[in-house]
Amino acid sequence: MTRRAAQPDGRPRTRPAPLPLPGEDLVAMFEAMVRIRVVDARMLALQRQGRIGFYGPITGQEAATVGSGWALRPEDWVVPALREGPLAVLRGMPVRDLVAQCVANSLDRAHGRQMPCHYSWPAGRYVAMSSCVGNQLPASVGIALGAKLRRDPVVVAAYLGDGATSTPDFHAAANFAGAWRAPLVFFCQNNHWAISVPARRQTASESIAAKAVAYGFEGERVDGNDVVAVFAASKRAVEKARVGGGPTLVELVTYRMLGHTSSDDPTRYRDEAEVESWRARDPIANTRALLEGLGLWSEERDETFRASVEAELQAAIREVEAASPPDLDTIFSDVYAEPSSALLEQREDLRPQRRQRT
Numbered sequence: 001m002t003r004r005a006a007q008p009d010g011r012p013r014t015r016p017a018p019l020p021l022p023g024e025d026l027v028a029m030f031e032a033m034v035r036i037r038v039v040d041a042r043m044l045a046l047q048r049q050g051r052i053g054f055y056g057p058i059t060g061q062e063a064a065t066v067g068s069g070w071a072l073r074p075e076d077w078v079v080p081a082l083r084e085g086p087l088a089v090l091r092g093m094p095v096r097d098l099v100a101q102c103v104a105n106s107l108d109r110a111h112g113r114q115m116p117c118h119y120s121w122p123a124g125r126y127v128a129m130s131s132c133v134g135n136q137l138p139a140s141v142g143i144a145l146g147a148k149l150r151r152d153p154v155v156v157a158a159y160l161g162d163g164a165t166s167t168p169d170f171h172a173a174a175n176f177a178g179a180w181r182a183p184l185v186f187f188c189q190n191n192h193w194a195i196s197v198p199a200r201r202q203t204a205s206e207s208i209a210a211k212a213v214a215y216g217f218e219g220e221r222v223d224g225n226d227v228v229a230v231f232a233a234s235k236r237a238v239e240k241a242r243v244g245g246g247p248t249l250v251e252l253v254t255y256r257m258l259g260h261t262s263s264d265d266p267t268r269y270r271d272e273a274e275v276e277s278w279r280a281r282d283p284i285a286n287t288r289a290l291l292e293g294l295g296l297w298s299e300e301r302d303e304t305f306r307a308s309v310e311a312e313l314q315a316a317i318r319e320v321e322a323a324s325p326p327d328l329d330t331i332f333s334d335v336y337a338e339p340s341s342a343l344l345e346q347r348e349d350l351r352p353q354r355r356q357r358t
Contacts, residue, residue, distance in 0.1 A: 020232040033062035036086040054116040058083040060257030063283035067230030079140040081159040091124030096316040111330035134167030144182035156184040163194025178215035181246035191256040196269040212249035224252030225283040
């Protein structure tokens with residue numbers, strides 16, 4: 001059974017209890033979802049214009065990402081897969097840093113040494129993702145077990161896509177997490193496509209959530225386009241982990257509306273009728289309908305908010321694009337606490353090139 005708190009068109013269902021969070025929090029969640037939709041459109045435009053090299057859009061998965069991340073505390077850890085960049089912003093990373101990481105110049109905290117969209121925000125306990133599918137999962141369990149040994153009451157949110165459940169790393173991480181009752185929640189964003197491989201070819205299980213049973217912990221399947229349902233399920237799983245109840249596998253059933261990345265053409269492997277059927281369940285349109293039904297949103301407020309986000313983003317793009325390339329010395333930094341003699345020699349050899357650049 002898939003848990004859902006609103007009807008597919010966003011109208012509230014008749015509930016025996018009130019919303020599981022204050023109305024102002026629901027509004028803030030919606031604003032976070034809209035923000036990343038605006039960012040997605042603008043960053044994809046920059047990529048098509050040749051101003052950045054690569055981008056991985058989240059369009060269609062905003063409720064799954066924001067709703068799950070909203071259940072975490074600031075001290076908890078986020079170990080992302082690919083489409084959790086909004087959580088870095090939600091946890092304090094400036095939009096300017098997001099843009100700079102994709103442009104990869106001197107304002108980029110990684111100094112241009114990381115793939116675009118592979119954000120890192122240590123201040124918000126947001127770990128840089130890896131492009132190797134699933135390899136973040138054993139590391140997530142390690143972080144969780146380290147916290148458990150220190151009696152540190154934090155929870156690790158380990159994100160993965162449906163394709164990652166086909167990897168050995170998923171098995172190793174889930175087995176280890178279950179055996180040691182790690183304070184961790186596996187958030188699987190089942191967006192139905194592992195690049196061009198459909199979810200139905202990933203597994204013979206009736207759901208991804210069902211896989212948790214084999215590892216000795218609970219699994220729950222949730223409508224990932226219903227931000228209220230996502231938050232409620234995520235909150236239960238996170239707080240259970242925090243008090244020693246062990247891990248949970250939360251399957252967030254959602255849909256990737258665009259390509260896997262800006263390098264992908266999804267029209268080559270999926271039916272447009274399928275895309276249109278999911279477009280009718282768009283999480284932003286449905287959440288807006290829910291808010292309007294509760295008297296918490298309006299057309300005027302929507303236009304004002306989107307304009308403010310666009311203005312903030314455009315200002316960030318102007319600032320980032322005016323910055324210089326990374327300093328060549330950064331090639332040698334952040335490797336060793338004390339540079340080796342070989343690195344020092346290489347740095348000296350590079351100095352004539354540095355003078356030519358300046």
